[in-house]
Amino acid sequence: MxxxxxxxxxxxxxxxxxxxxxxxxxxxxxxxxxxxxxxxxxxxxxxxxxxxxxxxxxxxxxxxxxxxxxxxxxxxxxxxMLNLVDNVEEFIEKLHKKGYPMGLASSNNRKIVNLIVNKFKLDKYFNVIISGEDVSKGKPHPEIFLKTAEKMGVEPHNCLVIEDAKNGVIAAKAAGMKCIGFKNPNSGEQDLSQADLIISSYDELDLNTLKGLFN
The missing domain is CATH 1.10.150 (DNA polymerase; domain 1)
Known part of the structure; x- marks a missing residue:
């Protein structure tokens, strides 16, 4: 990873x-x-x-x-009205302290992505930020993840994606990446079965778990 x-x-x-x-x-x-x-x-x-x-x-x-x-x-x-998902910033902070490069790949438009990043001061964590306006094909096509990996200078097979939607999981796997499916009850009944691991809380994740997906 x-x-x-x-x-x-x-x-x-x-x-x-x-x-x-x-x-x-x-x-x-x-x-x-x-x-x-x-x-x-x-x-x-x-x-x-x-x-x-x-x-x-x-x-x-x-x-x-x-x-x-x-x-x-x-x-x-x-x-x-929006809030961060529970425990997500603590999880991102851990990865940041360990020096892992992180990318944001959102289907949302650039203006809203930037507003969210600024509102929650997330820019210090992400090396690359790609919006839906930066690609010609949306998820479930893998373009957004492949473009993010390319901008980060990392081979797709060395990337891990965290997604809450069926379309995103399909896109991540089509990109040749490992994928964690985050079961967010507010995202509707999403089929995350293609993910390598499914979680309901960021409390379930630690670095050993993440690295284990690549063994």
């Missing part, structure tokens, strides 16, 4: 409930409605991917870029 890559939403910040609330409100305003199960299938993907599919499904007239902007503005207005 030479580097650790974190997803952001649902892994570092407990933001999925806010995302889902705003997306459902906007979809309702635009004349559409989806079940919780259908919504959960989009967790971990980019806004562009999700809204492109919903636009076609419900014959929405508003351009995708405008819908994404609506969501972005509402999310930013509510950013004060």
């Amino acid at each position: 030479k580097a650790i890559i974190f997803d952001m939403d649902g892994v570092i910040i407990d933001s999925e409930p806010l995302h889902c609330k705003l997306e459902r409100e906007i979809l309702k305003e635009l004349g559409g409605k989806i079940t919780e199960e259908e919504h959960n299938a989009f967790i971990g993907t980019t806004d562009y991917h999700m809204w492109s599919i919903l636009k076609e499904k419900f014959n929405i007239k508003k351009p995708v870029d405008e819908i994404i902007q609506m969501k972005k503005e509402r999310f930013i207005k509510n950013i004060h």
Whole structure:
């Protein structure tokens, strides 16, 4: 293990409930409605991917870029409501003290990623920060993880990814990386079965456990 890559939403910040609330409100305003199960299938993907599919499904007239902007503005207005996932900063601090390079690979847009990083003062931990706007293909495609590893100068097979969503786990494994599935109850019923290890709390992790995944 030479580097650790974190997803952001649902892994570092407990933001999925806010995302889902705003997306459902906007979809309702635009004349559409989806079940919780259908919504959960989009967790971990980019806004562009999700809204492109919903636009076609419900014959929405508003351009995708405008819908994404609506969501972005509402999310930013509510950013004060967000908190870090329990014990995640202590875990990141441990890795940082041991000198492990860390990357952030979020499907969220660059503006929100930067706002979250600044709000919680996370920039001191991450060597590389990649957003959904920095790639052409969203998760479950592995591009975001491969790009993060490349920017960090680490071979994919030496990277460990921490993800809370099925799409993210699939992307990490497709990138040839080890993956820990973080079972966040606020991220919906996610199938994390392809992960090398599934946890429900960062208290379950120590360096020996992480290194053991590479043996």
